[in-house]
Amino acid sequence: MRPLRGADRTLARLRAHARRAAGRDPNPLIRRADRVRSGLVLIGVLTVVALLALCWLPGLLVRDFENAETAQQAPHRHRISAVAVADSAPSDAPQPFSGTAGYETELGWTYPAGTPHRLLVETSDAQRAGTRTQLWVDDSGRPVPPPRTQSDITVDALWTSGSTLLAEAMLGVAAVTVGRAVLHRRAQRAWEREWAQVEPRWTGRAGRSA
Structure with missing residues (x-):
């Protein structure tokens, strides 16, 4: 046996x-x-x-819901190029995860056509005036999170x-x-x-x- x-x-x-x-x-x-x-x-x-x-x-329900939400948002998410209006200034606010101080950078962009926008953001590196940064905005030109990827x-x-x-x-x-x-x-x-x-x-x- x-x-x-x-x-x-x-x-x-x-x-x-x-x-x-x-x-x-x-x-x-x-x-x-x-x-x-x-x-x-x-x-x-x-x-x-x-x-x-x-x-x-x-x-599976979460996947289907997020796929549907992403597909619905996709036509209203636009990737534009924002430009640093001036040189970055040192910031006292610590950066996430690193805990070290970063920089304040004012960005400017135009979207939709003829509608200018300005925004002061925190960056980990100093940006020179004229430096371009990729930014996601909605139909009105307001900054929004980037679309979720399939990996996300x-x-x-x-x-x-x-x-x-x-x-x-x-x-x-x-x-x-x-x-x-x-x-x-x-x-x-x-x-x-x-x-x-x-x-x-x-x-x-x-x-x-x-």
Whole structure:
């Protein structure tokens, strides 16, 4: 008889749990608590399979929503060239992540045609007057975030799916832990009741008392 490999051992254990949960295990020592415990194992396995299948659904919904939103915004996002109006001036405000002071740079651009705009922005490097910078604006020429890329959308979808899976796993672990604790207490009380009936006969105390 060849030894069982990992996958074969897992399937064999699941089949054993299925027989025990269905009351078809021929072992006379199997108690009701053992059958319930095997049922919990099967429910846990089926739950894990279902969670793995369903955890992608929120991610797919996020992907579809962001794709639709990006497609809707695309006609109203315009990449224009802004120019530094004057040389940058040192700024006291620390830059994000680096924590070091940056520069204040005033940018100017015209969009739509004939509509000038000015904006003072924080930059990490000093800009000379006349330096050009790419900027995204809406139909009225106001600065807006750049359109989301497919990479951004994919990361959001994966993050949503991963977070969903983690939350489901935590709930599942909590449910299994509580279920096992309740089952253990019930099995312990049942064992004590059975032992109280068997122990006198086992030790002979019942005969001596008679």
